[in-house]
Amino acid sequence: MCGVVGAVLRDQPALEGILDGLRVLEYRGYDSAGVAVALSEGVAVRRRAGRIEALSEALQDGALSDARCGVGHTRWATHGPPNELNAHPHSDHSGRIALVHNGIVENHQELRRELIEGGVEFRSDTDTEVIVHLVARELERLDGEGLSPSLADGVRAALQFVEGYYAIAVLRTGPEPELVAAKQGPPLCVCVTDDGAWIASDVLALLPHGKQVVFLEDGDVARLSPGHCEVARPDGAAVERAAVEIQWRAEDAGMAGFDHHMQKEIHEQPAVLGRTVSERVGEGDAALGSGWTDEDLGGVERVQVLGCGTALHAGLVAQFLIEGLAGVPVDSDYASEFRYRAPRLVPGTLALAISQSGETADTLAALKLAEELGCRTGAICNVQGSSLVRAADSVLLTDAGPEIGVASTKAFTAQVAGAYLAAVRLGRAKGALSEVEADAHLAALRGLRGQLEQLLSDEAVAKVREVARSNQDAKGFLFLGRGVNYPVALEGALKLKEISYVHAEGYPAGEMKHGPIALIEPGMSVLVVNSQGGVADKVRSNLEQVKARGGRVIVVGSDEESLALADEAIHVPASSEWVSPILNVVPLQLFAYEIGLLKGCDIDKPRNLAKSVTVE
Ligand code: M6R
Secondary structure (H helix, E strand, O other), rough: OOOEEEEEOOOOHHHHHHHHHHHHHHHHHHEEEEEEEEOOOEEEEEEOOOOHHHHHHHHOOOOOOOOEEEEEEEEEOOOOOOOOOOOOOOOOOOOOOOEEEEEEEEOHHHHHHHHOOOOOOOOOOOOHHHHHHHHHHHHHHHHHHOOOOOOOHHHHHHHHOOOOOEEEEEEEOOOOOOEEEEEOOOEEEEEOOOOOOEEEEHHHHOOOOOOOEEEOOOOOOOEOOOEEEEEEOOOOOEEEEOOOEEOHHHHOOOOOOOHHHHHHHOOHHHHHHHHHOOOOOOEEOOOOOOOOOOOHOOOEEEEEEEEEEHHHHHHHHHHHHHHHHHOOOEEEEEEEHHHOOOOOOOOEEEEHHHHHHHHHHHHHHHHHHHHHOOOOOEEEEEEEEEEEEHHOOOOOOOOOOOOOOOOHHHHHHHHHHHHHHHHHHHHHHHHOHHHHHHHHHHHHHHHHHHHHHHHHHHHHHHHHHHHHHHOOOOOOOEEEOOOOOOHHHHHHHHHHHHHOOOEEEEEEEEHHHHHHHHHOOOOEEOOOOOOOOOHHHHHHHHHHHHHHHOEEEEEOOOHHHHHHOOOOEEEEOOOOOHHHHHHHHHHHHHHHHHHHHHHHOOOOOOOOOOOOOOOO
């Protein structure tokens, strides 16, 4: 959740690069920020509550500008309110060591008590502060034993006491400043250049420095110096970690003239779909990526989909697609629930995790559990080199490019497109689809690019804006959908909640009369997703039931009869029912965006949220 950056450079100042890295990582957490640099007299720390720009202003005096080694942090608070004292970096009492952390120290209370008994005075409410004092204590102990410990020795010794999850960057002043990073759980990656070395919690912050990136593994402790990165395991044994060439470009993370990342990412969807689909589709089949062989797929008897939030909504669409096209039974679970129940998985189950970031803690843990239970594992993921990509046996990398807006948009359409390709491929491998049928399904997917462009034309966007204006004061919103579009209703409601903070419920349309219908009265807006297909007339009946009770009905889809019945209609081009979620979700994303704007919300950094949920 938090963003971590660190740098040690041969003969250049590090601060500006660290601040630039924090700006890129601000989407990971944005309640406070700080930096520490190594000066000859000790570490110098500056922290501020609020956004990076507040920190940047606090650094205008230039006192920290010349240092060659530093660490930085942008926080999403877990322990202690988001104020200056709790902001990272935290430093030890000698003023020589500073540390930034993403994660949770689960035994921090016990460690805090132990350190207080040893004479340490704490200055924050954070769990993190215990780590820096442990490092200082262990360095002192090792020194007392005459071992002249390096910072890496102290960090390794300290981490033996820490239970929980961490990605940390630690610096120590001295004649040569030392920079060390370690991870257990949340991601950390390193980019070594000729005259420096950079560490960050996200490749995006490393791209301005180089494309060759080393992803640290759990238990790794890395010692960075200009031009070098030495990695050791907890026992001190050296280990080689190969660099991966990252495909993204630094400029992909920019705004490209749009007002918000979310807006830009919604508008990128035609191109994303084109990229994700075109290179994979061949004669009557689809290439998914590494580790998907016909033999493996032929042995799949059941699929267990795992994910969180928007990714699980894509997973629910995947459930319809895999069952409908490949004839393979599918279960879908919130990863956070799956990992704490006692799942019974039949032999031949493929555990399929879906995640934009590939770093969601619950999704990773759920996939690991499925693997322990004997499943083959697969992933649909957007981030090359991420923990999920490294953990799964087979990986389909969606080609959505960096998604910075906290509300996931283009990742969803890419995930659904990926799931569709997987369903067709599985259908072919299982003999459920002939080559001709597979071709027809793939053609339907390929045809979507032009339709997505229509949905994002000025005229179509203006129509959604008009509908948003006329509904901005609604008491609440209900989103209804059925079949393959039921998850789209869930996604529409989630987008609206997170971006505009208004209450919205997503529901399967047929379930409405079992409870939510009690909410319907004048002033309640009901968005009904209905496209041509097997359940269109059923959804139309549900729609009539809403109208009969005075609800305001907005229809999104291609079912003309429903559109004619609506108080307001958002037309979506007609398509095969199976691919319709990819189209229907777009007006719902735009609707959330427009309502958020009308309400003056912070579109790309909605309150309390963070892009990548790397803690439980
Ligand atoms: O990175 P992931 O796809 O694993 O993230 C899962 C969810 O945290 C994410 O989709 C979240 O629900 C988004 N904020 C939704 O817009």
